[in-house]
Amino acid sequence: xxxxxxxxxxxxxxxxxxxxxxxxxxxxxxxxxxxxxxxxxxxxxxxxxxxxxxxxxxxxxxxxxxxxxxxxxxxxxxxxxxxxxxxxxxxxxxxxxxxxxxxxxxxxxxxxxxxxxxxxxxxxxxxxxxxxxxxxxxxxxxxxxxxxxxxxxxxxxxxxxxxxxxxxxxxxxxxxxxxxxxxxxxxxxxxxxxxxxxxxxxxxxxxxxxxxxxxxxxxxxxxxxxxxxxxxxxxxxxxxxxxxxxxxxxxxxxxxxxxxxxxxxxxxxxxxxxxxxxxxxxxxxxxxxxxx
Numbered sequence: 001x002x003x004x005x006x007x008x009x010x011x012x013x014x015x016x017x018x019x020x021x022x023x024x025x026x027x028x029x030x031x032x033x034x035x036x037x038x039x040x041x042x043x044x045x046x047x048x049x050x051x052x053x054x055x056x057x058x059x060x061x062x063x064x065x066x067x068x069x070x071x072x073x074x075x076x077x078x079x080x081x082x083x084x085x086x087x088x089x090x091x092x093x094x095x096x097x098x099x100x101x102x103x104x105x106x107x108x109x110x111x112x113x114x115x116x117x118x119x120x121x122x123x124x125x126x127x128x129x130x131x132x133x134x135x136x137x138x139x140x141x142x143x144x145x146x147x148x149x150x151x152x153x154x155x156x157x158x159x160x161x162x163x164x165x166x167x168x169x170x171x172x173x174x175x176x177x178x179x180x181x182x183x184x185x186x187x188x189x190x191x192x193x194x195x196x197x198x199x200x201x202x203x204x205x206x207x208x209x210x211x212x213x214x215x216x217x218x219x220x221x222x223x224x225x226x227x228x229x230x231x232x233x234x235x236x237x238x239x240x241x242x243x244x245x246x247x248x249x250x251x252x253x254x255x256x257x258x259x260x261x262x263x264x265x266x267x268x269x270x271x272x273x274x275x276x277x278x279x280x281x282x283x284x285x286x287x288x289x290x291x292x
Contacts, residue, residue, distance in 0.1 A: 003233045005055050005085060006212040010223040014184040015192065017220060018052040019176040019212035025051070025087065025235035026162055026173040032235070032274055035094045037164045039074060041106040043091050044162035045140040046079045048175040050089065051233045053144075054081025057121070065120040070138055072113025073098070080272070085233035088272040106164070112138035117147055141175070148179065155180045157192075161202035172206040176215060188223065195219050237273035244268050244277045245287060253291045260284050 005020040026044035029035070035043060046066055054064045062083055069076040073096045079089030101107040114135060121129040131151035136142045141160040148156035160175035178196075180189060196219065199205070205215050216225055248256065248268070259266055265280045279287075 001211070004212065005052060005231050005233050006216060006227060007055065007229040007231075008216050008220070008225055008227045010220040010225045011184070011188045012224065014181050014188050015178060015220065015223065016181065017176065017178045017216055017225075018055060019174070019216045019219075020048060020052055020233060021172075021174040021206060021212050022048045022051065022233065023170055023173045023206075025233060027170040028235040029089060030168075030170055033090055033094045035091060036097050037168050038098050038106045038108060038111045039091050039094050039096050040164060040168070040170060041162040042074060042108045042111055042140065043077055043079075043089055044170065044173050045108065045160040045175070046077050047087050047089050047235065048160050048162075048173060049140060049144050049158065049177075050079040050081040051085060051087040052175060052177050053119075054083060054087060055085060055231065055233075057083040057123070059083065059123060061124060063122040065118075065122070067118040067120070068112060068115065068135070068138075068140070068143075069118075070112035070115030070135060072096075072111050072115075072138065074111040074113075076112075076115070078271075085231050086236040086238070087233065088235060088237045090271045106162075108140065109138035114138070117143050119147060119151065144177075148177075155184075157196055159199075159202045161206070163203035163207060172203045174202050174206050174212065174215075176202065176212075176219060178219060191222055192220070195221050195223075237270060237275070239270045239273060239275055241277050244270070245279070245283075248279070248284075249287050249291045251291075253288060256284055256288045256291055260288065 003024045008017045030040045064081045066079045075092040077091045081087040098107045119131045133147045136146045141158045144158040148154045156179045163172040165171045268277045
């Protein structure tokens with residue numbers, strides 16, 4: 001199954017919902033960063049949450065960034081998504097190894113520890129919107145649920161999951177976000193709560209071969225589900241040599257002069273996709289002319 005996002009409404013637009021399957025993009029991230037199983041699960045959940053939240057953006061050039069910082073061995077993760085279904089991300093410590101948690105699952109919460117979640121939305125305005133909340137569990141889904149409730153005042157339920165194979169490749173990945181509109185009626189809320197309680201897990205449902213549409217049909221059973229849109233999603237980094245060049249120019253003349261004085265070419269690595277870009281001394285001199 002290729003990766004894609006489904007958007008839907010239910011209960012006569014009292015609910016809006018998103019569901020996605022992200023196995024390929026999470027596997028691409030795992031291969032790109034050579035992540036350990038627990039980091040693959042942590043980063044995969046954040047990428048999955050990020051790509052759905054990115055699809056909520058209105059403008060073609062709007063950008064969403066999720067930053068998780070914690071005192072656990074993973075230290076933190078950054079994910080950036082746009083409205084087109086492209087997402088990229090990295091973990092500060094990609095090789096963390098931990099024993100399973102008390103219920104025998106990958107210990108994502110233990111890897112992240114206590115800390116904070118920052119949500120940055122760059123919508124082309126003078127200042128980006130920044131919301132910050134305290135991590136509730138470090139398991140990502142609960143933390144995003146808490147963020148929506150406190151920073152955006154939107155009652156939400158977020159489910160995210162990454163299931164690993166024995167060879168440490170990604171077997172299944174995906175998630176859902178269900179949000180109640182302010183005018184949601186009590187009986188709608190009650191039915192949704194019952195459906196959520198009866199739902200097993202994202203990875204269990206995907207592993208049964210069910211699609212994001214079928215996942216939403218289970219979650220919104222009896223609530224007149226209407227699929228409004230589907231779009232592909234992928235792990236994609238838009239870096240190139242010109243963008244990196246602009247970044248070097250932006251650091252200022254003094255730093256570029258220091259690089260030139262060292263007399264050797266430099267290599268710049270993109271954190272999001274691990275691509276490397278080399279610049280000769282002559283190229284640095286040309287950048288110096290354009291720097292302030």
